[in-house]
Each structure stands twice: as C-alpha cells, then as structure tokens.
Amino acid sequence: MTASSVMSVRRLQVREIVLDSALYLFAQKGYFNTSIPDIVRHSGVSTGSIYHHFSDKLEIARAMYERHVAQMERLISDIEQYHQQAEARCREIILALFALTEKEPMVMAYMLHARHQEFMPDAAPICSSRPFLRMREVVVSGMRNGEIRQMDAMLAAVCVFGGALKFIQFHLDGILEKSLSEYFDELWSTAWASVRA
Amino acid sequence: MTASSVMSVRRLQVREIVLDSALYLFAQKGYFNTSIPDIVRHSGVSTGSIYHHFSDKLEIARAMYERHVAQMERLISDIEQYHQQAEARCREIILALFALTEKEPMVMAYMLHARHQEFMPDAAPICSSRPFLRMREVVVSGMRNGEIRQMDAMLAAVCVFGGALKFIQFHLDGILEKSLSEYFDELWSTAWASVRA
C-alpha cells in the first residue's frame, strides 16, 4: 500500500467520522441548533481538522445530503434490477424504506424531516430529489404497461408511496403504537387497490 | 370608548403587525434565518417595542403557532356544524384546506412545512396538533357509523387526508403543473373510494 493511498483512506475516514456525527446531531437537533463546537465534541475531531476537510458548515450538510441521496438511489437500483413488475418494485421499495427507517432512523429523519432549503439555498425540495423522481418513474411505467389504471401521474405516486412515507414520519415522531412493519400489509393492500388497473 | 380599551386595541394591533411580519418572514426564510432586525425592518416596529410585547423571539413563534392552530380549528368547527356525515365533513375540510392554501399560502407553509420542534422545544409534532387530531376524529366517527370500512384508524386518516396534504406540500414547493383545485375531483374520489364501506 502506497503512502498516498494510506493518506486518502485516512482522509475518507475523517470525513466519514465527521459526517456520522453531523448526521446524528442534525437529525436530533437540526442544522441550526448544531454548532461546530458540538460536532467537535461529538466527533472528537478538532475544529481545524474539520475545516481542513470541509470548506464550511454548509458543505458538511451538502456532503451528507449527497451521501444519503446516493444511498437511497442504490437501494432503488437494486430493487429495479431484481424485480420487473411495477407492483413488485413499489412494494419492495416501501419495504426497503421501512427497513432503512428502523435500522437507520437518523438517515430517514434527515432526508424526510429536515427543511434542507432553509440551509442549502440551492437545494430542490426533497420530493424533487433523485430517489423520489425515480419512485415516480416506477409508477409511471406501471401505468404505461397497464398494471396501474390511467390517472394523474402525481396522484398515482402519492397513492402508492404517500401513505408509507406518512407512516415513516409518524414512526419518527414516535406517535405510532405498533412497529412500522406491522402496518405494512394493510397499508400496502389499501394503497395498491387504489391504483391498480 | 375608554382609555384602557383604546390601549388594548392598539396593543392588539402592534402584536398583529409583528405576527404578520413574522409569518411572512418565517414562512419565506425559516425561523433561524429570520433575525429580530429583519422583523423590525419588515414590520416597521422597533426592537424595543417588539420586546415590550413579546418576551423573546421564541414567544413570537409560539403566539403565531397558536393563532393559526386556532384558525384551522375554527375552520373545522364550522364544517362540523354544517355537515353531519363524515364523508361531507372530510370533503369540505379538504376543500377548505385547499382554499386556505391558495388564499394564505404562508399560513399553510408555516403550519405544514416548518419544523416547529427545532425551535419550540415543547411543541408536539404537527400531526399531533389539535386540528389534525380533530381530522382523525372525524374519520373515526365515520368508521363507527358505518360510512368507512373497519380498518386501522391511523391508516384511514392517512388515506382520507394524506393525499390532499401531500398535494398542498407539492403546491407550496411549486412543483405542480395545475392549480390545487383542478386536482380535487380525482383526488377525492380516489381517496374516498379507498376507505368507504
């Protein structure tokens, strides 16, 4: 292993440590309630080092956003590869989002809850981000191949995924009596019934 | 008119002016991006005067939240008074929310979009606020009187109102091609079909 590859591995490590701390703190208290000193304390990385790896606080938020948009896109790509029907794809996407919510609630909290536009001036609303656009494309293709009845595309997407996303929000807000997965069957059958051809 | 009643009318006026400015600014830029000097500039009321009427910046946010929670509750009460069936009540509530969104988008932006818990430490999530609890009660009563089929109460509420609320969010985010009201018919028939007995 060369010296430069050691350095770049280490470089990645520090970035990841900072991003993990920032995810925890941003998801828990929000971007504005999290100071650089907070991140220093929680991550154990010094101010100077943080600013060596990130140009400013905003870039931390941006890098984290990109990291988790990519994570969600990968999740959808995997599903599209293994399932061909829109019905199966939608179903599996919801199951994967539920699993992600229970395994890494902070990721979902940051992606769904945070008002990214308040601190990332050029960010699109989350519903226009790549993972959500791809979810809508899955629904549109289902409409083209006759699995889903002809209807407004946006409405169809809301019918299929809207309920699941609301339940994820409820779960993160702690107002659900049961675990997310216990709601899945009834939720999915109701959602799919409202759009199937 | 007595001197004290003049004073209290004026007192209310100043509070309203400040709250109106704060609504505009909070809805547009968010709570944390809005400084007291911003409110001073936009409202024309001086710092000293603002602090005479509100103990701190947080209390402005709280008072505004209460004002619009009450406004939405009144809207629901009026509908409950004039309509007895759950179906009509739900329908009219959605129509009223759409109308409010188009007439006073900032109210809906502040109520639905803002992450109130980030700056109001003791606030419940918006979905647990009184207007949203009452909307769920309407659905539950519709389930009791047989208009809505037996199903998980939370799921039923999401089916009835979730789509409309998502479309309001889309509208506020500016990603809708048509006006809100043009989506209503298809949205409502789909939503109600998914829950009716």
Next chain:
DNA sequence: GTCTATACTGCGATAGAC
C-alpha cells in the same frame, strides 16, 4: 409604549505552531 443605542454572547471561520 415606543424609540435609539448598546452590552453581551456564542458562533463560524482563521492563524499559526507542531
């Protein structure tokens, strides 16, 4: 009750030693 001027704090960001 309303204003102007200002005190105080805590944050984001930088400098510079190691």
Next chain:
DNA sequence: GTCTATCGCAGTATAGAC
C-alpha cells in the same frame, strides 16, 4: 494533517431617554 487559540461579527436582548 491536526491541533489550540483567537478574531470578528451577527444576533438577541436590555438600558434608558422621551
């Protein structure tokens, strides 16, 4: 590349005249 020390400033809140 990482650290500690610190600068400059924006922003909340107050003091005190009118």
